[in-house]
Amino acid sequence: MTSARCIYREENADTHLEIWEEGDRRSLWFDDIILQSEIHIHDPAVLPNPVNQSMLAHLMFGQPMQRAMLAGCGGGAIARWFHARAPEVAGDAIELSPTVARLAREYFDFPPATSRWRLLIEDVREHLVHSDARYDYILVDLEENQTTPNWTTEFDFLNGCRSHLTATGTLTLNLIMDDEKKISESLYRVRQVFGANVLLLSNPNHDNLLVLAFAGRQPATPSTGDLVRHGQRWGIDFATLANRITRLTDPSA
Template sequence: MTEERVERVLAEVHDAFGMIRVLEVDEYRFLEFGDAIEQSCTFTADPAWLEYDYTRAMLIGALCHPLPESALFMGLGAGTLTQACLKFLPLDDVEAIELRPDVPRLAMEYMGLADDPRLYIRIGDALELLPSAESADLIFVDLYTDTGPGVGHLAWNFLESCQQRLNPGGWLVINQWASDDGKPLGAALLRGLYHRHYWELPVKEGNVILIVPADLDQTLDLDALNQRADTLAPELGYSLSTLIKAVRPAS
């Protein structure tokens, strides 16, 4: 007879955008928006552990850069990806933009987000704050609400601006919903915007991670990517090789 998992509500707040709740189940804590819409999962023993394939896939996007020094995160959530990047990459300047002020507060109080001196969090709409953000080697877009992708996911000017904020040799990593045919939501728009010059990584959660270079001359070196991932695997505690095999050119 299996032991029933006990779910505890650790915090619940309401803001202008709805509800935010922190739940604990065994050694995991979950950040939820709205009606049980799970946004983030933290392994309490190691807040930099990436539980979901989509976050591991976004880390793969980060590993496309050989030596990233700066990163910009649009959408913070519990901060697990941010913490993983701070822990495993040679970053010294990280900016995060989060719409809801309670999210970083709850992430620090309950989800293990460390007050790292390299991390600067700004509160506000990513579409409005992007123009004043520093350029970066890595830019991550993960703008989900409790009803699905945020408007930034399919806003041409915003996605174009994200690519333009990259430093030379930089990479833009977008967590995008997949449509029924397995292609990213807005595939036709993305193909036009990025001239079909990007890579896709579908994951089991039903998302497609987009990996977009700063310019058309930049290519994805899969051999170097695999080598970096293999070197990092003992520190991560898991292998990224299976996910890397699923990387494909823009469809």
């Protein structure tokens, strides 16, 4: 019977980080209660955390996937997984904390410099201003004081993300909010920027809501066969995720 053990701890005025191992899993925790990243130690092609899997729900639609941006790298579990599953995919992982970026490399096998992935220590808002890169997938997974920063759903940031998406690109926002008014206002702004091309994905037993916003036309629901085929390709149960998706109406309708 395996038991969990803490293999790293760091605490200062701004940060409390811990890394734990249990069996074949290694995880990064913020402030004792926020599970930021989790990897399968021996198999990088496995993404063990169900919330991380949900963040990749857009892959069920089979749209082009050549370049990704992760706003909030954490342990880099998704970058590591992409590198194992699809080494042809290039990516930029944007991390504000030098400490977290270091831990991603030292403890979570962030893809090496010889890969197509970059780990950039900077503010994602500055990256969007100065970069001319276009992405098929942008994931915004940021947290301050156990909630999503307000600026991630403001018009300036949402428009900046959309301008960096390819014609068939997807923005996924991981919203951690417990105020229904804030959620409603955030979704209103997303719909103002992306129109009818927005899906919601709930996460049972978790306090987050995933918002999938498409630069182009919202893709149709995949057939059962496509869900199985794409699920086998990526190692994710897309059939279950598809059942948790809600389609929003066009705010201008």
